[in-house]
Amino acid sequence: VDTPRTSRGAYHHGDLRNALLESGLGLARKGGPEAVVLRAAARESGVSPTAAYRHFANREDLLYAVKLEALNRLAAAMEAELSATAPRREPAEEAARRIRALGTGYLRFALEDPGLFRTGFCDAPNPAIEPARSYSGVLDSPPFAMLADTLDTLVASGVLAAEAREYGELAAWAVVHGLAGILLDGVARMLPGRELQKIVDRSLDLVIEGFAGAAAERPSARRWVRPIWPAG
Amino acid sequence: VDTPRTSRGAYHHGDLRNALLESGLGLARKGGPEAVVLRAAARESGVSPTAAYRHFANREDLLYAVKLEALNRLAAAMEAELSATAPRREPAEEAARRIRALGTGYLRFALEDPGLFRTGFCDAPNPAIEPARSYSGVLDSPPFAMLADTLDTLVASGVLAAEAREYGELAAWAVVHGLAGILLDGVARMLPGRELQKIVDRSLDLVIEGFAGAAAERPSARRWVRPIWPAG
DNA sequence: TGTACATCAGTGAACGCGCGTTCACTGATGTAC
DNA sequence: TGTACATCAGTGAACGCGCGTTCACTGATGTAC
Numbered sequence: 303v304d305t306p307r308t309s310r311g312a313y314h315h316g317d318l319r320n321a322l323l324e325s326g327l328g329l330a331r332k333g334g335p336e337a338v339v340l341r342a343a344a345r346e347s348g349v350s351p352t353a354a355y356r357h358f359a360n361r362e363d364l365l366y367a368v369k370l371e372a373l374n375r376l377a378a379a380m381e382a383e384l385s386a387t388a389p390r391r392e393p394a395e396e397a398a399r400r401i402r403a404l405g406t407g408y409l410r411f412a413l414e415d416p417g418l419f420r421t422g423f424c425d426a427p428n429p430a431i432e433p434a435r436s437y438s439g440v441l442d443s444p445p446f447a448m449l450a451d452t453l454d455t456l457v458a459s460g461v462l463a464a465e466a467r468e469y470g471e472l473a474a475w476a477v478v479h480g481l482a483g484i485l486l487d488g489v490a491r492m493l494p495g496r497e498l499q500k501i502v503d504r505s506l507d508l509v510i511e512g513f514a515g516a517a518a519e520r521p522s523a524r525r526w527v528r529p530i531w532p533a534g
Numbered sequence: 535v536d537t538p539r540t541s542r543g544a545y546h547h548g549d550l551r552n553a554l555l556e557s558g559l560g561l562a563r564k565g566g567p568e569a570v571v572l573r574a575a576a577r578e579s580g581v582s583p584t585a586a587y588r589h590f591a592n593r594e595d596l597l598y599a600v601k602l603e604a605l606n607r608l609a610a611a612m613e614a615e616l617s618a619t620a621p622r623r624e625p626a627e628e629a630a631r632r633i634r635a636l637g638t639g640y641l642r643f644a645l646e647d648p649g650l651f652r653t654g655f656c657d658a659p660n661p662a663i664e665p666a667r668s669y670s671g672v673l674d675s676p677p678f679a680m681l682a683d684t685l686d687t688l689v690a691s692g693v694l695a696a697e698a699r700e701y702g703e704l705a706a707w708a709v710v711h712g713l714a715g716i717l718l719d720g721v722a723r724m725l726p727g728r729e730l731q732k733i734v735d736r737s738l739d740l741v742i743e744g745f746a747g748a749a750a751e752r753p754s755a756r757r758w759v760r761p762i763w764p765a766g
Numbered sequence: 767t768g769t770a771c772a773t774c775a776g777t778g779a780a781c782g783c784g785c786g787t788t789c790a791c792t793g794a795t796g797t798a799c
Numbered sequence: 800t801g802t803a804c805a806t807c808a809g810t811g812a813a814c815g816c817g818c819g820t821t822c823a824c825t826g827a828t829g830t831a832c
Contacts, residue, residue, distance in 0.1 A: 342784090351811095352788085352810070399755055403758075406762060472736070479716060487657075505701075505705040509744070527635050531728065572818085573819075588776075775825100781819105786814105787814085788814080797805085798803090
């Protein structure tokens, strides 16, 4: 982002909103969502704290903007992973490759930029929407949309059974999201890369295996355990 | 926890450490890990801020204690779920039931007590251990041990293939941990219980299916995607 | 059984910190005429 | 082309907040003799 600051004199920054956002991203990278605070963002942008209020209503407003950008970058990382390897000719293989690539991109991003990743899933509500309807961007975030699109494609090409499709993106997401949380919560510091890769591989196998097996009819174990939300 | 405060006069509390811990749990319940602060815990225990330092070295020390207790309660919830339904005679069915019950207990706890759940997985390092070795209690926490024990039993009784066992507890944990995160991040507020139960059921199917399918030999999709930690 | 005294577990005031946010303001910019 | 003026985008000082933490202290407790 270029800042025409010098050319415009010191008083009018020229692109302060962007500068604050960029500073906010830096803060998130270093310290996660808690670290995204107005005063520090203003300081790093070389501006008085008050100036920030010309561009963001309050601290939460800035945090939300940073969060959205974090989710966009996460989606970009997934996209990049998808095009980093060649497609497979065989549709079932391509299905496996895509799911794997998306998961890998997700995890790579989380591990490379934990602070930004955590900020993408922080609680900052959309200030433009009444709180009750603001669902923090998970269900309508770009990464989620990518996963859903991929599964749709797989169903359309006949690789994925329709029964396996339902809620599949949530289940698959849960695996990589949970794995990211676990790895970041210290496991990644404790184990060597060789082991970590095995854990990732194993977990992604679980997703693919889970999709492949969904068509099979088995005695449902669901009835043997109490539901969290009882029917009716 | 009984507090012999009145019987001992106001000056000496008698069980302040416990009272502070209890207050800390209440704070965590209401506001998550950020809300666990010394001054508030002292206030709620009816004591001056300074008094807390007789029992905890600093704020982080208290937070860590609350975190441990949170993980213990999570484990208790899983245990409760396991004994809430009758065991199945058929070993494979019992395997499915156990995995399902543990996951359900995990999720039920997370949904009923989000603040405490989040505190159980917050960053507070064990103050008694040098930071680099402190892995935040995931790998050696009671819930993790329960899952590992269950899988060991299943392998011993021949239901679970040894290949499926390796890292299985991490993969399975990832599913429910990630699902908890997603649900708490707004999805649980957005969807009706009927849908939520389907999502949970589907995700737990994925785990069981993933274990069942692990023994099958398939062309490994692993090579079609870049590893996060390259071999060598 | 009584008493001197160490120790334990609290008090209360104070410090510095960084934050969010508001106030009255001012310098720069652009536009109507 | 020049100028008055509205508007825009900043400044700087100040407020109140709650926190972590330290200091010198004091009231209660228990123990040695």
